[in-house]
Amino acid sequence: MKVLVPIKRVIDYNVKVRVKADGTGVETANVKMSMNPFDEIAVEEAVRLKEAGVATEVVVVSCGVAACQETLRTALAIGADRALLVETDAELQPLAVAKLLKAIVAKEGPQIALLGKQAIDDDANQTGQMLAALLGWPQATFASKVKIADGKAEVTREVDGGLETVATKLPVVITVDLRLNEPRYVTLPNIMKAKKKPLETLKPDALGVDVAPRLATLKVAEPPKRKGGVKVPDAAALVDKLRNEAKVI
Amino acid sequence: MSEYAAPVRDMQFVLRELAALDEIAALPGFGDATPDVVEQILDESARFCAEVLAPLNRPGDVEGSTWRDGEVTTPKGFKDAYRQFTEGGWNALQFPAEHGGQGLPKLVAAPVMEMWKAANLSFSLCPLLTGGAIEALLLRGSDAQKRAYLPKMIAGVWTGTMNLTEPQAGSDLAQVKTRAVPAGDHYRIFGQKIFITYGEHDLAENIVHLVLARTPGAPAGVKGISLFVVPKFLPRADGTPGERNDLRCVSIEHKLGIHASPTAVMAYGDKDGAIGHLVGEENRGLEYMFIMMNAARFAVGMEGVALCERAYQKALAYAKERLQSREIGASGSQPAPIIRHPDVRRMLMSMKAQAEATRALAYVAAAHHDRAHHHPDEAARARSQALLDLLIPVVKGWSTETAIEVTSTGIQVHGGMGFIEETGAAQYLRDARITTIYEGTTGIQANDLIGRKVAREGGATAKAVLAEVERTAGALRDAGAANLGVIGARLAAGRKAAAECVDWIVANAGADPKAVHAGAVPFLKLCGIVLGGWQMGRAALAAQARLARGEGDAAFLQAKIATARFFADHPLAHATALRDVVVEGAPGVLALSDEQF
Numbered sequence: 001m002k003v004l005v006p007i008k009r010v011i012d013y014n015v016k017v018r019v020k021a022d023g024t025g026v027e028t029a030n031v032k033m034s035m036n037p038f039d040e041i042a043v044e045e046a047v048r049l050k051e052a053g054v055a056t057e058v059v060v061v062s063c064g065v066a067a068c069q070e071t072l073r074t075a076l077a078i079g080a081d082r083a084l085l086v087e088t089d090a091e092l093q094p095l096a097v098a099k100l101l102k103a104i105v106a107k108e109g110p111q112i113a114l115l116g117k118q119a120i121d122d123d124a125n126q127t128g129q130m131l132a133a134l135l136g137w138p139q140a141t142f143a144s145k146v147k148i149a150d151g152k153a154e155v156t157r158e159v160d161g162g163l164e165t166v167a168t169k170l171p172v173v174i175t176v177d178l179r180l181n182e183p184r185y186v187t188l189p190n191i192m193k194a195k196k197k198p199l200e201t202l203k204p205d206a207l208g209v210d211v212a213p214r215l216a217t218l219k220v221a222e223p224p225k226r227k228g229g230v231k232v233p234d235a236a237a238l239v240d241k242l243r244n245e246a247k248v249i
Numbered sequence: 250m251s252e253y254a255a256p257v258r259d260m261q262f263v264l265r266e267l268a269a270l271d272e273i274a275a276l277p278g279f280g281d282a283t284p285d286v287v288e289q290i291l292d293e294s295a296r297f298c299a300e301v302l303a304p305l306n307r308p309g310d311v312e313g314s315t316w317r318d319g320e321v322t323t324p325k326g327f328k329d330a331y332r333q334f335t336e337g338g339w340n341a342l343q344f345p346a347e348h349g350g351q352g353l354p355k356l357v358a359a360p361v362m363e364m365w366k367a368a369n370l371s372f373s374l375c376p377l378l379t380g381g382a383i384e385a386l387l388l389r390g391s392d393a394q395k396r397a398y399l400p401k402m403i404a405g406v407w408t409g410t411m412n413l414t415e416p417q418a419g420s421d422l423a424q425v426k427t428r429a430v431p432a433g434d435h436y437r438i439f440g441q442k443i444f445i446t447y448g449e450h451d452l453a454e455n456i457v458h459l460v461l462a463r464t465p466g467a468p469a470g471v472k473g474i475s476l477f478v479v480p481k482f483l484p485r486a487d488g489t490p491g492e493r494n495d496l497r498c499v500s501i502e503h504k505l506g507i508h509a510s511p512t513a514v515m516a517y518g519d520k521d522g523a524i525g526h527l528v529g530e531e532n533r534g535l536e537y538m539f540i541m542m543n544a545a546r547f548a549v550g551m552e553g554v555a556l557c558e559r560a561y562q563k564a565l566a567y568a569k570e571r572l573q574s575r576e577i578g579a580s581g582s583q584p585a586p587i588i589r590h591p592d593v594r595r596m597l598m599s600m601k602a603q604a605e606a607t608r609a610l611a612y613v614a615a616a617h618h619d620r621a622h623h624h625p626d627e628a629a630r631a632r633s634q635a636l637l638d639l640l641i642p643v644v645k646g647w648s649t650e651t652a653i654e655v656t657s658t659g660i661q662v663h664g665g666m667g668f669i670e671e672t673g674a675a676q677y678l679r680d681a682r683i684t685t686i687y688e689g690t691t692g693i694q695a696n697d698l699i700g701r702k703v704a705r706e707g708g709a710t711a712k713a714v715l716a717e718v719e720r721t722a723g724a725l726r727d728a729g730a731a732n733l734g735v736i737g738a739r740l741a742a743g744r745k746a747a748a749e750c751v752d753w754i755v756a757n758a759g760a761d762p763k764a765v766h767a768g769a770v771p772f773l774k775l776c777g778i779v780l781g782g783w784q785m786g787r788a789a790l791a792a793q794a795r796l797a798r799g800e801g802d803a804a805f806l807q808a809k810i811a812t813a814r815f816f817a818d819h820p821l822a823h824a825t826a827l828r829d830v831v832v833e834g835a836p837g838v839l840a841l842s843d844e845q846f
Contacts, residue, residue, distance in 0.1 A: 070289070188293075191286065191293060
């Protein structure tokens with residue numbers, strides 16, 4: 001059984017993100033990039049499925065610029081078997097990525113598509129769900145536990161009220177949450193081996209997918225700076241401010 | 250945020266701009282060290298060090314290793330960290346692939362090892378000593394010895410030690426008394442060794458001791474010392490650890506620093522004698538040790554770099570959050586973060602600049618090591634070997650002396666809190682204090698520098714290096730940028746000071762050796778700041794060029810130039826005074842009779 005793990009290259013979680021001066025987006029030049037942390041958890045889970053003998057092959061795929069190869073190499077170093085890069089300099093929105101992934105699924109024929117629940121850059125939380133809809137597959141999102149047996153997936157989901165366990169048939173789209181696992185430390189021999197694992201590059205055109213954006217970004221702005229606090233003389237003044245200034249009571 | 254974040258960006262800058270990683274990666278056998286792989290290695294190593302090794306540094310210092318009935322227990326967490334370290338394959342980084350290593354260049358190993366040392370110096374000493382023992386067996390071990398020990402030691406499943414020192418034989422190994430008595434195909438070892446780093450511990454299933462000892466009738470002095478491999482458990486035919494050898498850890502030392510690293514007193518042959526096998530030929534043990542000494546001294550120099558960095562990071566974090574006193578010239582009465590105060594900034598800059606300068610010089614030396622061993626052209630190999638030989642005592646002596654200054658400054662930035670152990674700044678100074686002593690004191694390094702590396706060859710290599718320094722100074726002056734011009738002028742003055750010392754040492758080493766030796770350590774320090782200043786000058790030129798091309802992170806590159814300027818105006822400004830100390834300072838050193846002290 002093959003597992004497909006789509007991964008995204010994002011600004012490293014340690015970087016303090018800055019908005020570009022012209023408000024068209026965030027600054028990415030000379031900024032450290034790394035694998036979306038949720039995707040790292042998905043790769044780890046897929047590799048564990050392989051190590052447990054459940055999966056036979058782990059294929060990772062990324063959509064984006066040529067530098068995504070580095071991110072794919074990291075996934076190969078964690079233990080994925082081979083990588084695909086759908087290379088494009090175009091802006092990719094979740095729907096476009098989901099369509100590209102649908103085409104990759106058709107090409108590769110995995111039984112499980114295992115994704116991070118969202119990417120930490122745009123926090124869209126859409127790609128997995130859209131992919132499931134496009135494929136007509138069941139979906140199990142926000143997984144904190146995944147069990148694959150007898151042609152079925154049993155997934156524990158983190159929902160507002162607590163945990164919910166669902167069972168689905170395969171093939172399935174699963175998106176993973178933070179508590180699913182703790183990704184391993186990549187070993188030095190595996191970094192060296194990753195360099196020699198196959199990495200294939202495709203173009204969106206070759207997959208017959210139109211990736212043109214369907215949404216227009218109007219403006220990107222920093223969150224407003226927090227104003228300093230003030231001292232109020234008494235409770236009445238506080239109530240007055242809450243009622244008339246903050247308008248919360 | 251972690252207590253220690255490896256300075257990967259500066260490491261990458263030095264690797265690429267100053268140490269010519271692309272050139273090293275093009276040498277035969279280093280094809281795997283491509284920029285993307287090196288980047289990934291540094292990133293993964295940084296993560297491991299920040300998350301696994303660094304958090305154990307302070308608890309390890311507090312708990313220390315403990316001895317009971319001959320057994321040593323390392324602090325809580327060390328065993329698991331060591332298991333993760335070896336499972337991650339990190340121990341095998343720089344060793345040859347034919348014995349299970351990764352065969353990466355020394356230049357790539359240097360930043361990775363800096364991270365281990367900065368994250369947790371006590372922990373890093375175990376792989377350091379194993380590495381020394383591996384080098385010895387690689388150099389002179391028999392095929393059988395290599396087969397029995399190297400794969401296990403390179404994987405880190407077994408660790409190694411170096412047993413040189415005895416109570417009466419410290420810097421002077423001519424006085425080694427441990428005996429090796431022939432017994433068939435092996436020897437029986439009898440004697441006591443002290444200061445044996447990781448001589449006993451609970452991290453690995455076997456410990457392979459390399460022991461200096463004398464065979465019966467061996468010549469007196471250093472020409473009668475042989476090297477033996479003496480494992481804690483004798484390997485069985487299937488390679489697993491077998492019978493316990495006749496050796497034991499009698500006690501471990503109570504030390505000023507590196508508390509987590511057990512420093513053992515070892516007794517060999519309390520019963521019938523510990524079984525040991527000769528490494529190489531009889532009576533050549535010290536010679537083998539000296540071949541390895543360069544590697545060990547380089548590694549201790551890297552400890553200096555690492556401690557500078559760690560102390561700087563801690564002091565910087567504190568200076569940004571500690572609020573005390575109004576900023577000079579500011580209105581209102583609000584206390585400012587102390588980083589705003591000029592003297593605190595001066596201290597932070599001196600820490601940052603010296604961390605970067607010691608790092609740059611050490612990595613450049615590592616690149617020469619790779620060239621000296623792997624360059625296809627014999628003349629190029631010889632040139633790099635001569636440069637490396639000159640640089641090793643400087644990297645060792647200067648980086649570690651600088652680390653003592655920088656870690657002490659780190660305490661000063663913390664004020665009274667720095668004197669309190671819970672703060673953690675004091676540990677770096679206590680840990681740094683051994684680095685100027687072991688693997689040859691600063692005095693020994695300086696004697697090596699003036700004697701074997703300068704005077705013996707009439708200063709040829711030193712003069713060749715200083716000619717390159719002069720070229721860099723010229724390029725800085727011609728660059729047409731104010732900062733670079735100042736750096737160039739300081740560097741030219743430093744070069745002149747060093748060149749005058751070289752001439753004086755060459756002229757007087759024969760006629761007045763005591764006077765020359767009296768100035769040895771000041772000369773080593775002068776070499777450090779001039780060669781470190783040279784690297785900072787090269788860094789400023791590289792940063793300027795990248796800025797002109799619109800490449801890279803402008804804030805980082807501008808800071809690099811400003812840091813080079815600071816280095817030129819502060820440490821490097823002392824060069825001319827040090828020249829006077831070297832050339833004119835001997836009479837004061839040698840004037841008194843012993844009784845007059």
